[in-house]
Amino acid sequence: MVTHELLGFTQKIGFLPTYSHLRRTFSGSQIAIIMYHRVSSITNNYLMSSLPTDTFERQIKFLHDNFQFISLDNLAKLLKGSEKLPRKAAVITFDDGYKDNFTYAYPILRKYHAPATIFLSTGYIDTGKLFWWDLSNYFVTNSLNKTITLKAIGTFPLNSESDKDKTKMLLRKILKGMSEEEKYAAICELSNATGVDIPNDLGKEVILSWDDIKEMANEEITFGAHTVNHPIFTNVTKEVCQYEIIQSKRDIEEKLGKPVTSFSYPNGEFNSEIRELVKKAGFECATITNPFGLVDKGSDIYSLRRIAAFQDFNVFKGMLSGIMGDFKFLNHFGH
Numbered sequence: 001m002v003t004h005e006l007l008g009f010t011q012k013i014g015f016l017p018t019y020s021h022l023r024r025t026f027s028g029s030q031i032a033i034i035m036y037h038r039v040s041s042i043t044n045n046y047l048m049s050s051l052p053t054d055t056f057e058r059q060i061k062f063l064h065d066n067f068q069f070i071s072l073d074n075l076a077k078l079l080k081g082s083e084k085l086p087r088k089a090a091v092i093t094f095d096d097g098y099k100d101n102f103t104y105a106y107p108i109l110r111k112y113h114a115p116a117t118i119f120l121s122t123g124y125i126d127t128g129k130l131f132w133w134d135l136s137n138y139f140v141t142n143s144l145n146k147t148i149t150l151k152a153i154g155t156f157p158l159n160s161e162s163d164k165d166k167t168k169m170l171l172r173k174i175l176k177g178m179s180e181e182e183k184y185a186a187i188c189e190l191s192n193a194t195g196v197d198i199p200n201d202l203g204k205e206v207i208l209s210w211d212d213i214k215e216m217a218n219e220e221i222t223f224g225a226h227t228v229n230h231p232i233f234t235n236v237t238k239e240v241c242q243y244e245i246i247q248s249k250r251d252i253e254e255k256l257g258k259p260v261t262s263f264s265y266p267n268g269e270f271n272s273e274i275r276e277l278v279k280k281a282g283f284e285c286a287t288i289t290n291p292f293g294l295v296d297k298g299s300d301i302y303s304l305r306r307i308a309a310f311q312d313f314n315v316f317k318g319m320l321s322g323i324m325g326d327f328k329f330l331n332h333f334g335h
Helices: 004-012 015-027 053-066 072-080 100-111 132-142 161-176 180-194 202-206 210-216 238-256 272-280 313-321 323-334
Strands: 030-036 088-096 116-120 147-150 154-157 221-225 262-264 285-287
Touching (some): 015 313, 030 053, 030 072, 053 100, 053 313, 072 088, 072 262, 088 100, 116 210, 116 238, 132 161, 132 180, 147 180, 210 238, 221 238
Parallel strands (some): 088 116, 116 221, 221 262
């Protein structure tokens, strides 16, 4: 596996640009779709971790100086057509629709004239609700209890901030594997076990409003669908998947008066049947959460790979060069 130290060394000797150039010379155009979630320098113990604002700007500036920006919609058209892909291009995407996308990321995107697609889970917009992982974290973060016990899950320590961080990570992993009914039953039990009440409108402080979205909805910022309620598709029925796919598309189109052509699978979970539902709903493309892959002419347009925007700048550049994905593949193949 490529280590951070090795990436730092390759950067110092100027190897990554050479690797990137050779990779594209021999394999053709490679497009990097970058996946972001939150951008903020304000620390919040219960929300999903965020990329610091200065780190985000450094990444966007690097992309501006070294890549051609293209929109996800334009990439989909290029992949479907006969025209060649740009030699070295980047596509910027955000999942979920956190408010800091508007507050902190949007001004930076405008500064560098960078197009982006924000994938929205429409059932949380202007409702005050939090995503289930932030809701779970909120209860654990604000609990004054030393331990909590959840039926059929177990007992968890909350003695220190370290204990709480470990419990939050473990609960997210456990809850992610549950059905939607089991998950929200467990979160309700978590609320009782921690003795924490949650403000009714807390979600309005951390999730984009329709006013925010409408202000950003121009030719450089577009919006894709990311379901209504953010279920993990492989944990729910086909009927639920179909509703979540179609309704989220309708919600955005009704609010913005523009066609919605792109979709992002929650947590990247899908199968061939779900892929077909997305296609039949009229989407032109869909993205997954593969953190290492680049896109080329042979890519499946309904499972476009993305690279995760890691905070470490050497890792970020390693992702863009393709070296990390290549070494991950070789490491897997070798075993």
